[in-house]
Amino acid sequence: xxxxxxxxxxxxxxxxxxxxxxxxxxxxxxxxxxxxxxxxxxxxxxxxxxxxxxxxxxxxxxxxxxxxxxxxxxxxxxxxxxxxxxxxxxxxx
Amino acid sequence: xxxxxxxxxxxxxxxxxxxxxxxxxxxxxxxxxxxxxxxxxxxxxxxxxxxxxxxxxxxxxxxxxxxxxxxxxxxxxxxxxxxxxxxxxxxxx
DNA sequence: TCTATAGGCAAGTGGCTACTTGCCTGTCTA
DNA sequence: TAGACAGGCAAGTAGCCACTTGCCTATAGA
Numbered sequence: 408x409x410x411x412x413x414x415x416x417x418x419x420x421x422x423x424x425x426x427x428x429x430x431x432x433x434x435x436x437x438x439x440x441x442x443x444x445x446x447x448x449x450x451x452x453x454x455x456x457x458x459x460x461x462x463x464x465x466x467x468x469x470x471x472x473x474x475x476x477x478x479x480x481x482x483x484x485x486x487x488x489x490x491x492x493x494x495x496x497x498x499x500x
Numbered sequence: 501x502x503x504x505x506x507x508x509x510x511x512x513x514x515x516x517x518x519x520x521x522x523x524x525x526x527x528x529x530x531x532x533x534x535x536x537x538x539x540x541x542x543x544x545x546x547x548x549x550x551x552x553x554x555x556x557x558x559x560x561x562x563x564x565x566x567x568x569x570x571x572x573x574x575x576x577x578x579x580x581x582x583x584x585x586x587x588x589x590x591x592x593x
Numbered sequence: 594t595c596t597a598t599a600g601g602c603a604a605g606t607g608g609c610t611a612c613t614t615g616c617c618t619g620t621c622t623a
Numbered sequence: 624t625a626g627a628c629a630g631g632c633a634a635g636t637a638g639c640c641a642c643t644t645g646c647c648t649a650t651a652g653a
Binding site for chain 2: 410412415416421425428481486487489490492493494495
Binding site for chain 2: 613
């Protein structure tokens with residue numbers, strides 16, 4: 408299991424999570440084109456592919472094969488480890 | 501303002517936040533010794549100092565001077581940007 | 594079957610970053 | 624005021640990481 412925090416450290420990977428949060432279940436090429444169109448990304452397919460691998464290692468993205476395409480899904484459950492680790496409940500003191 | 505995610509990417513920095521969460525308001529030397537004693541850290545004073553600077557840049561640590569010592573406080577408010585960014589409310593679906 | 598499509602694998606490269614090292618500044622106390 | 628104590632500054636180094644490049648595998652459709 409990869410490091411969730413390290414996976415989140417890269418801005419491109421965070422944008423990928425944004426994109427999947429907006430439209431879940433995209434293929435690699437869909438993510439590439441939508442990232443370029445809507446987020447002004449210049450990353451190549453290989454770069455995105457490697458980023459997705461890191462996100463998958465960290466458990467933030469799950470994927471399933473469908474023929475020759477690979478569908479990617481967002482999984483925010485690992486983020487709970489961040490929320491639970493430090494006390495967030497100090498609103499006003 | 502520094503990058504909160506990048507600040508959290510380093511395990512040593514996360515341990516510093518753990519330590520401050522347990523006992524808030526410590527000096528640099530206190531953090532150093534307690535990190536070595538209780539967390540098995542081997543980091544030098546300078547390393548810790550630089551980590552604290554990164555955490556302060558990210559707003560996760562606030563500090564105030566008290567004579568020749570510098571007291572460090574935990575500030576978890578920047579963590580909210582992580583929690584609010586992606587939908588955490590998918591418990592079972 | 595041939596070709597286009599969707600994606601994977603692996604080596605190489607440049608830049609960032611954590612850490613070290615050495616020295617310096619400011620503050621308290623005897 | 625001298626020395627100990629708390630911390631800062633800055634240059635250098637080594638390892639990691641994002642990205643590229645080139646080639647390969649597998650599936651779908653004509």
